[in-house]
Amino acid sequence: MVGKMIEQLKVGDAAEFGKTISESDIYLYAGITGDFNPAHVNESYAENTFFKTRIAHGMLSAGLISAVLANQLPGPGTIYLKQDLRFLAPVRMGDTITARVEITELIHEKNRVRLKTVCSNQEGVTVLEGEALVSAPKAAKGR
Numbered sequence: 001m002v003g004k005m006i007e008q009l010k011v012g013d014a015a016e017f018g019k020t021i022s023e024s025d026i027y028l029y030a031g032i033t034g035d036f037n038p039a040h041v042n043e044s045y046a047e048n049t050f051f052k053t054r055i056a057h058g059m060l061s062a063g064l065i066s067a068v069l070a071n072q073l074p075g076p077g078t079i080y081l082k083q084d085l086r087f088l089a090p091v092r093m094g095d096t097i098t099a100r101v102e103i104t105e106l107i108h109e110k111n112r113v114r115l116k117t118v119c120s121n122q123e124g125v126t127v128l129e130g131e132a133l134v135s136a137p138k139a140a141k142g143r
Contacts, residue, residue: 003075006111006136011103015073018098021056029060056091061119064099077137085130096122111136
């Protein structure tokens with residue numbers, strides 16, 4: 001299965017994916033990455049922070065952007081080249097985060113796609129925003 005090749009894309013195309021962040025997601029992410037910052041995994045510690053409770057790793061939300069790029073737009077075969085991010089608000093357990101990508105530029109001669117990337121919570125609050133650069137999928141050889 002191959003996603004959309006650059007010739008099939010246009011500026012303004014968009015896709016999104018949503019997920020409710022669970023306590024298990026936070027612990028699994030900590031285990032996979034080794035990021036055991038107590039702001040994420042220690043409620044007693046987190047109660048004394050600005051956020052008053054544990055928060056999800058910022059990169060956990062950013063990973064949802066990767067899911068949209070890999071599975072939907074441009075889709076399977078996409079190669080992630082660059083991502084700039086600004087973390088704007090915390091993500092707490094139970095928040096439903098929707099990652100959205102929108103094509104802002106097509107660079108045909110280099111097979112590159114520039115996309116606006118945003119993650120928002122269930123209340124419409126933007127928790128992170130940025131810009132991605134990807135290489136669009138290419139047709140499989142022999143096709």
